[in-house]
Amino acid sequence: xxxxxVYLARKVVTMDPxxxxxxCVAVRDGRVLSTGTIETMQPWLKRYPYKIDDTFADKVIxxxxxxxxxxxxxxxxxxxMHYIGPIDSPGPxxxxxxxxxxxxxxxxxxxxxxxxxxxxxxxxxxxxxxxxQGGHLHRDELDAISLxxxxxxxxxxxxxxxxxxxxxERAKVPDNTNVHGVMRYPDGRLxxxxxxxxxxxxxxxxxxxxxxxxxxxxxLKRMGDIARKAGVTTTAEMIFGKGNFENEWALHAKVVxxxxxxxxxxxxxxxxxxxxDHGSKGADFLLDAMKRSGDKxxxxxxxxxxxxxxxxxxxxxxxxxxxxxxxxxxxxxPWDELHERMLPYWKAGIQIHCHANGDEAVDASLNALAKLQxxxxxxxxxxxxxxxxxxxxxxxxxxxxxxxxxxxxxYFVHYRSQLHAEEGFGPDRSEAVARLGxxxxxxxxxxxxxxxxxxxxxxxxxxxxxxxxxxxxxDGKTVLAPGERIGVERALRAITIDAAYVLGAEQRLGxxxPxxxxxFAVLEADPFEVDPVDLKDINIWGTVLGGKPQPA
Amino acid sequence: MTAESRDxxxxxxxxxxxxxxxxxxxxxxGIFEAARVVPRAVAPISLPLTIVSGFLGAGKTTLVNRLLSxxxxxxxxxxxxxxxxxxxxxxxxxxxxxxxxxxxNGCACCSINGDLVNAIQRLVERKEPxxxxxxxxxxxxxPRGIAQVALANPAIRLDAxxxxxxxxxxxxxxxxxxxxxxxxxxxxxxxIVVMSKSDLIEDRRDMIKGLIESAAPGRTVLEATHGDIPxxxxxxxxxxxxxxxxxxxTGHHTxxxxxxxSWSTPADRDAIxxxxxELPPNVIRAKGIFCFKDDEQRRFVYQRVGKRESxxxxxxxxSIAQHAxxxxxxxxxxxxxxxxxxxxxP
Numbered sequence: 001x002x003x004x005x006v007y008l009a010r011k012v013v014t015m016d017p018x019x020x021x022x023x024c025v026a027v028r029d030g031r032v033l034s035t036g037t038i039e040t041m042q043p044w045l046k047r048y049p050y051k052i053d054d055t056f057a058d059k060v061i062x063x064x065x066x067x068x069x070x071x072x073x074x075x076x077x078x079x080x081m082h083y084i085g086p087i088d089s090p091g092p093x094x095x096x097x098x099x100x101x102x103x104x105x106x107x108x109x110x111x112x113x114x115x116x117x118x119x120x121x122x123x124x125x126x127x128x129x130x131x132x133q134g135g136h137l138h139r140d141e142l143d144a145i146s147l148x149x150x151x152x153x154x155x156x157x158x159x160x161x162x163x164x165x166x167x168x169e170r171a172k173v174p175d176n177t178n179v180h181g182v183m184r185y186p187d188g189r190l191x192x193x194x195x196x197x198x199x200x201x202x203x204x205x206x207x208x209x210x211x212x213x214x215x216x217x218x219x220l221k222r223m224g225d226i227a228r229k230a231g232v233t234t235t236a237e238m239i240f241g242k243g244n245f246e247n248e249w250a251l252h253a254k255v256v257x258x259x260x261x262x263x264x265x266x267x268x269x270x271x272x273x274x275x276x277d278h279g280s281k282g283a284d285f286l287l288d289a290m291k292r293s294g295d296k297x298x299x300x301x302x303x304x305x306x307x308x309x310x311x312x313x314x315x316x317x318x319x320x321x322x323x324x325x326x327x328x329x330x331x332x333x334p335w336d337e338l339h340e341r342m343l344p345y346w347k348a349g350i351q352i353h354c355h356a357n358g359d360e361a362v363d364a365s366l367n368a369l370a371k372l373q374x375x376x377x378x379x380x381x382x383x384x385x386x387x388x389x390x391x392x393x394x395x396x397x398x399x400x401x402x403x404x405x406x407x408x409x410x411y412f413v414h415y416r417s418q419l420h421a422e423e424g425f426g427p428d429r430s431e432a433v434a435r436l437g438x439x440x441x442x443x444x445x446x447x448x449x450x451x452x453x454x455x456x457x458x459x460x461x462x463x464x465x466x467x468x469x470x471x472x473x474x475d476g477k478t479v480l481a482p483g484e485r486i487g488v489e490r491a492l493r494a495i496t497i498d499a500a501y502v503l504g505a506e507q508r509l510g511x512x513x514p515x516x517x518x519x520f521a522v523l524e525a526d527p528f529e530v531d532p533v534d535l536k537d538i539n540i541w542g543t544v545l546g547g548k549p550q551p552a
Numbered sequence: 553m554t555a556e557s558r559d560x561x562x563x564x565x566x567x568x569x570x571x572x573x574x575x576x577x578x579x580x581x582g583i584f585e586a587a588r589v590v591p592r593a594v595a596p597i598s599l600p601l602t603i604v605s606g607f608l609g610a611g612k613t614t615l616v617n618r619l620l621s622x623x624x625x626x627x628x629x630x631x632x633x634x635x636x637x638x639x640x641x642x643x644x645x646x647x648x649x650x651x652x653x654x655x656x657n658g659c660a661c662c663s664i665n666g667d668l669v670n671a672i673q674r675l676v677e678r679k680e681p682x683x684x685x686x687x688x689x690x691x692x693x694x695p696r697g698i699a700q701v702a703l704a705n706p707a708i709r710l711d712a713x714x715x716x717x718x719x720x721x722x723x724x725x726x727x728x729x730x731x732x733x734x735x736x737x738x739x740x741x742x743x744i745v746v747m748s749k750s751d752l753i754e755d756r757r758d759m760i761k762g763l764i765e766s767a768a769p770g771r772t773v774l775e776a777t778h779g780d781i782p783x784x785x786x787x788x789x790x791x792x793x794x795x796x797x798x799x800x801x802t803g804h805h806t807x808x809x810x811x812x813x814s815w816s817t818p819a820d821r822d823a824i825x826x827x828x829x830e831l832p833p834n835v836i837r838a839k840g841i842f843c844f845k846d847d848e849q850r851r852f853v854y855q856r857v858g859k860r861e862s863x864x865x866x867x868x869x870x871s872i873a874q875h876a877x878x879x880x881x882x883x884x885x886x887x888x889x890x891x892x893x894x895x896x897x898p
Contacts (some may be wrong), residue, residue, distance in 0.1 A: 077584035089573045126576055157572035157737065158579050158697045180860075197696060197710060197741075198862070201703045204583055208704050211587035243585060244670060 004028045004050035005547060006041065009061045011526050015497045015511040025061060026050070027518040030546035035512050055549060056541070060526045062492070063511050064233025064519035064543050065461040066499035068407050069353075069386055069449035071239060072223040072265070073251060076214035077124060077207075079453050082112040085127025085156050096127075096312075102134030106145070109153075113146040115456055122210040126154040128162075137162040138185075139192030152207045161194040161203040168192060171206035220255045223453070228262040229552040230460045231521030231540045236266035236503055238303055238353065238386065238451075241273045249292070256297040262543060262550045264519070266300040266503050268353055271341060272332055274302070283344040295517070295546070300504055301351035303386075304342060305331040307361035310389045310412055310433075311455050313424040315358030317390065323426050328358060335364040339371035346372045346381065351504050353407070355386045359429075362388065362395050369402045379403060384502050387451070388439075390429045396438040406446040407502050408494075410434035411457035414467045417480050436468050436494075437484035447499035448491070461495035462527070466536035468494065488532055520544040572733070575697045582701030585669040590705050598709045598853070598866045599676065600788035601685045601702055605738045606716030607725060608691035611748035613637045615716065615779035615786070616688050620644075620659050624783040627658035629675050629682035633690050635663045668701050676707045684711070684787045694737035709864065711788030712837075712857040715742035715771075719753040719760055726763055739768035743858035744785070744836065750775040772836050772858040775807075782808055785882055788839055788855050808836075809885040813897055815877040818845040824877075825863070827896045828856065834887040840879035848875065 005027045012022035014035050022035040026044060034041045044050075083089060083096035084105045099105050105128065112123055123146070130136045142151050142164035150167035154160070163171060168190060173182060175190065181199030185191045194203040214222065227235060241248055249267075256265050269289075274282030283302075290299040308314025308329040316328045333341050342352055352372075356365040362385060369383050383404040389412060399406065413433050421430040439446045448468060452459035468491040471480045479485075486494075500510025508517055524539035542552035606612050616630050617639055632638055638661050640653060647654045651663040651671075660682065664671045668687075675682060687702060689695050695713050702708050715738045725731040739745060745764055753760065757775075764773055774781060785808065821844040828838060838856040850865045881893060 075584040075588060077580065077587055081580065085573055087573075089577075124580070126580060127573060154576060154580065156576060157694060158576045158700060197699055197703075197713075198860075200696075200700055201710075204700055204704065205706070208583050208587045208590075209592075211584060212590075212592060215584075215588050243588070244667070247589065247670075 001048075002029050004033060004044065004048055006038065006045070006050055006052050007061065007520075007544075008052060008054045008057045010056075010058050012061045012512060013063075013492070013526070013528070014513065015063050015493065016513050022512075025512055025518070025520075027547040030518055030548075032512050032514055032516050032518050034514060056522055059541055060523045061512070061544075062231075062521045062523060062527070063496045063509070064545065065231045065495045065521045066234045066447070066503070066510060067227070067232050067449050067452070067459060067461055067495070068236050068266075068447045068499045068502050069238045069409070070223075070227075070235045070452045070459065071454050072220055072235070072237060073215075073248060074239070074454060075211065076122075076219055077211035080116070080122045080124045080211070082108065082123070082125045083127045084108050084125045084133075084153070086129045086132045089127060099133070105133055106141075109142075109145050109151075113149055113151070116149075119148045121149060121214070122167075122207065123149050123151045124154070124207065125151070127156050128153055128160070129156045130160065136160065136193060139164055139168065139190065142192060150206075150210055152203065158200070159196060161200050163192045163194065163203055163206075165192075167203075167206065167210075170210055171202050173202055216251060217255055220251065221261065224255075224262050226452075226459055228543055228550055229540065230458075230462070231523065231543055232263065232459070232461060233519035233521065233543050233545050234264040234266070234500070234503070234505070234509055236268055236300065238268045240267040240269045240303075242270050245269070245273065245277065245289075249289075252297055253292075257294060259548075261296070262545055264296045264298075264509070264517075264545070266298055266505070268301045268303045269299070270303050271345070272305070275341065280344060283348040283350060286345070286350060287348055301353050302345045303353045303355070304333065304338065304365075305355040306333075306335065306338065306365050307331060307355070307357050309455070310357050310387065310409070311416055313420070315390065316360040316364075317358045317425065317429070318360045318363065320426075322424055327360075330361075331355070335367070338364065338368040339375070342368055342372055343375060346378070347376060351382045351384070353384045353386050357387045357389045359390050359392055359395065362391050366395065366398050366402060366404075369404055373402055382502065382504060386449075388435075388446075389433050390425065391435050391438070393435065393438045393442075396435060396442040396444055399439075400442040400444045404444070405502050406439055406444055407449050407499075408434050408436060408439075408446055409451050409455070409457070410436060410448055410467050411450060411464055413471050413480055414474060415457050416474075418473050418475060418478070432481045432484060434468075435481070435484045436486045436490075437481075440486050440490055445498050445501055446494055447502040448494045449499075460536070462538055462540070463536040465491035465495055465527070466532070469532045469535060472533070488528060488535070491535075492527060518544060518547040522549075571692070572694065572737070575694050579697035579700050582669055582697075583704045585667070586701065586704035589669050589673050597676065597681055597707050598864070599681060599685055599707055600711035600855075601687060601699075601708050602711045602786055602788065603687045603689055603695050603699055603702070603713045604716065604786075605689040605693065605695040605713060605742065606691065606746075606748075607718065607721075607731065607735060607738070609721070610691070610716035610718040611746075611776075611779055612688050612691070612716055613639075614748075615746075615776075615781065616661075616686065618779035618781075619686060619783055619786060620655060620661060621657075622783060623657055623659050624787075626683040626783065626787065627660075627680075628684050628686055628783075628787070629659070630661045631664050631668070631671055631675075631685065631687045632661060633664050633688065635661075668698065669704065672702055672705050672708060676705060686786065692734055694734070695741045696737070699741070709788075709853075709862075711855060712743045712786075712860075713741050714744050714746055714786065715739050716746045716748050717760075717764065719747050719749050719756070722760055723756070723763060726767060736767055739764065739771065742768065742771055743860050745771045745773045746781065747773060747775045748779070749777065751777040770859055774836070782882075784810070784880070785837055788857070807885050808882060809888040810880060810882040811890065811893055813879040813881075816875065818843045818848050818875050819877045820844070821846055824897075828854065828861070830896055831856070831881065832883075832887075832889065832892060834889075835881050835883040835893075837882045838879065840877065842877040842879075843875045854879070
């Protein structure tokens with residue numbers, strides 16, 4: 001065994017309710033050896049060599065934060081993509097609303113240009129129908145929307161591509177190019193229009209490169225940095241194996257276990273993909289794949305989906321449905337077959353995570369769980385409802401009765417509730433998004449997650465905790481469904497030990513107890529001492545992973 | 553280079569085809585997948601890709617089967633969506649795996665299995681990549697989207713897009729509102745339109761040609777029965793050493809003529825390019841590998857198919873001797889004017 005390092009702190013918050021606070025934490029071989037004071041640790045320190053590290057002497061150490069539902073490896077292109085077509089059209093995030101007029105197209109492009117904080121991030125819009133939406137776009141018009149962010153706009157049928165100056169620069173089209181279909185203004189300057197194949201290849205080739213730079217190894221690392229700055233030491237990819245299981249494994253296996261990568265990551269495999277590749281043998285395959293797991297990168301559980309998205313307004317609602325009388329999308333597995341597809345995993349003891357955003361989908365998912373319980377009753381199965389955006393108090397009670405857990409995207413309370421009161425879900429449901437108070441009252445264990453970066457909320461667990469405790473709307477003053485607020489301790493549990501529980505990793509992660517990985521979030525202030533409305537503004541020094549400091 | 557390319561794109565008056573959006577989305581997904589899968593470094597090879605499109609039942613599979621059994625000395629890799637439909641003579645099959653049928657003549661038939669990007673990348677990464685790739689597009693697809701996904705791999709060079717039309721059903725389908733958008737997309741994307749089953753429509757030949765001309769003006773139109781088109785018309789040139797290069801039309805439909813030119817010393821780029829642009833319209837294909845005086849270190853592949861031409865530098869070693877150049881011209885035998893061709897390209 002190696003030497004002991006004792007990290008002194010202003011305060012250590014262990015998230016072990018029995019011994020909640022300490023002055024220092026001792027680490028050995030990447031794990032927690034002891035928490036307490038230098039005096040209480042003496043039985044260890046007088047027996048073994050140790051050193052004192054006072055880097056965090058004026059800081060607050062918490063267990064590293066856990067965001068149990070993210071998508072780090074999703075194509076950067078996928079995330080950069082916006083629909084601007086004239087008619088409603090299904091997309092990866094649900095039904096995209098049609099934009100009949102040019103003004104709406106330009107407004108959507110302007111909005112999209114503002115969404116990503118990184119000004120060099122590419123913007124890809126598709127679906128423009130020049131015939132019905134006021135003609136072709138061109139370079140100067142796109143430059144007026146954004147000069148810095150490279151923009152690619154693709155027509156509804158793949159014949160025309162429009163680039164702004166930043167994208168033209170990426171495409172490295174020489175001014176004197178003679179490639180057919182590269183269009184010009186009357187004065188000979190490139191006008192950003194690329195027509196048909198040869199020219200399209202130039203434009204799309206540059207787009208592919210721009211996306212590639214943000215995906216793969218570099219993209220994963222970039223996401224890792226974002227998470228580290230937010231105090232996160234563990235996350236879980238909640239749609240693993242969507243494209244190609246082995247390719248995605250190779251990417252993660254290259255990046256995550258490397259010492260330079262600041263996070264542990266769970267991989268939750270998409271059942272739909274396992275089913276496509278292995279049919280009824282998906283569970284066997286997954287059990288076998290789990291043998292590849294290590295300390296930093298591990299397989300965990302299986303993912304099902306039951307409806308669409310909250311922000312894209314494609315989740316499924318019970319009566320009275322959406323304001324406009326419509327309803328969202330069910331997912332690919334028919335609801336009455338959901339339990340049959342889940343059963344092999346249930347029997348194999350593989351934890352099931354089921355995406356359910358709307359209350360109708362929550363019902364469907366709970367029905368599936370009830371059928372699993374009937375087929376083969378189990379305790380401690382941890383069937384987890386993912387997102388749990390629109391629900392009722394009785395659904396929380398039923399979730400408890402069936403022994404399930406929840407992983408909730410509660411960022412929407414702040415970022416989108418008021419929006420969807422007017423558009424989509426109506427006032428009652430929008431106000432009561434993410435009923436954490438109900439879950440707590442019923443005794444359901446729950447975690448908070450960001451779904452980063454599939455939805456436009458930050459990856460920042462202290463912000464999730466802030467939303468959970470305050471439920472302050474985007475207007476900065478309205479408190480939404482105050483009875484669904486929870487206390488600071490419960491909120492911190494939901495981003496540490498209870499999030500570890502939802503990932504089946506509470507014996508290794510989530511609190512600072514002997515034997516657990518020495519993963520810390522290092523804060524500049526104590527979340528129990530600050531005014532709860534300032535929770536999200538606590539500065540984060542960085543993290544410690546397996547005993548190794550990683551400054552933000 | 554020309555006045556037309558100084559223009560802005562014309563506004564299109566074509567109504568929105570509801571399925572087009574789905575294809576564009578699929579194209580974007582394919583390019584995103586390519587961004588993930590295709591290595592950043594430029595591949596040192598340049599594989600010619602021919603896309604065979606055409607509505608359901610137009611004879612794509614027949615053409616593909618024919619190519620596989622008579623590849624003209626090339627190692628062709630055919631990418632198909634429906635493995636089961638390809639009917640290969642069992643004696644020709646050397647091995648068969650889940651996604652590939654290998655033939656004794658060096659060709660292979662590979663399943664796309666919903667993932668074109670990876671299917672192409674697997675071919676590119678082969679120890680001995682094929683001389684040419686033929687992609688059988690889904691009958692309902694706009695080949696442009698598919699082409700862009702394939703071209704997202706820098707090792708792929710688009711050689712030609714063929715659109716097959718079933719002469720028997722074409723007049724009806726081009727008028728039917730449900731099928732017209734797909735037919736138009738396929739015809740307008742095509743370099744060469746192949747009228748298949750033309751033996752069945754003797755009296756309506758000109759009417760069908762007229763319909764094709766009005767749907768997609770200026771395309772090279774060929775007639776074929778039972779996929780009987782020389783491989784040299786379907787396929788482009790590959791600069792790799794194993795590739796044969798020429799046109800063997802023996803045993804084929806006699807309606808095609810070809811001629812070959814070679815040069816043993818570096819050629820004059822401007823003179824050659826000027827001559828090639830003046831070739832009469834009955835030249836269906838022109839393809840050559842050139843060593844030019846102004847750039848003797850590199851080799852250039854020239855392709856002309858229908859109205860589209862390209863000249864690209866290739867890094868692969870040439871199959872022909874140093875400083876040598878070679879050109880093949882293929883055209884309709886009926887209108888072939890050897891004297892005119894010789895005058896242009898002596």
